[in-house]
Amino acid sequence: MANILVVDDEHGIRDLLSEILNDEGHSVDLAENATQARAARAAAPYDLVLLDIWMPDTDGVTLLKEWAAGGLLNMPVIMMSGHATIDTAVEATRIGAFSFLEKPITLQKLLKAVEAGLARSQARVAPLAAAALAASVPGQAPVVTAAYSGSGGAEVVSVSLSPYQDFDLDRPLREARDGFEKAYFEFHLAREGGSMTRVAEKTGLERTHLYRKLRQLGVDLGRGKRNG
Incomplete structure (x- = not known):
């Protein structure tokens, strides 16, 4: 079970991703814009974030930059977009995004990306816990x-x-x-x-x-x- 934040301004996409991830046993919080995403990130730690690029108030790349500059980018972030260019995807990766999903997102690609992101998150935490126990x-x-x-x-x-x-x-x-x-x-x-x-x-x-x-x-x- 992982704590996942889904950020997307489209209600249907939020509900669909939430349903899929809940079925996989994860805990899912939803945000429809960058303002809600900031509040959610400040209130709770997340193992993974699914972040839409094109949003009405603040775009996902700008929010990613904010988190990176503020030391809050300590979880894998998977960017999502149906209109992003290759340059946008490269920029997001350079800032710190873990991967990129192109909409419409297939079930197989979603689960594969989430699994890989959570593996990165767990690989970071597990050695530290083991070291603490050994010491x-x-x-x-x-x-x-x-x-x-x-x-x-x-x-x-x-x-x-x-x-x-x-x-x-x-x-x-x-x-x-x-x-x-x-x-x-x-x-x-x-x-x-x-x-x-x-x-x-x-x-x-x-x-x-x-x-x-x-x-x-x-x-x-x-x-x-x-x-x-």
Whole structure:
């Protein structure tokens, strides 16, 4: 399961992509323009973004530049357009886009591009989590910082894991990541006494997205509440 943002000004395309990606088991947020996309990106991290180039307020390439300049381009972005030229596609790739899909988008091309983008995203995170686990020392929470260099520039990622967490690294990557995320949110719920407001602030997630994420991970929302 991945968190994916779909940005497109055409209602039919947003609904179609959302339906397909939901059927694949992913969590999908929708934005119909750059303004909504900025707000969504500021409120929650995403594993992948599908971004239309031609939009009425701000075009996708300009938004891509904004994210790159602001250090927010730390997820694969797949550009989409039915009218873009080769020069536009090359420019988007140079800025940091992961790939480009030409409309109308076929199911096979969509799923192949999404799978490749998520593989890039997971390949970046997995070694850091494994390194943190390997470095665990009783009584300490190791912090691992690594630099990732991609077409969009350098990115610094930090991973902090408590040594008492027991993660099965023989599981598929997606399952292992879900296990880590569940433990992460359970830790913060317990520390904040079950306060969703404080957990949202601590984790940097908007409350609606946080609720949806916790339900998807099967987190017991009653576990962190104070007795009485």
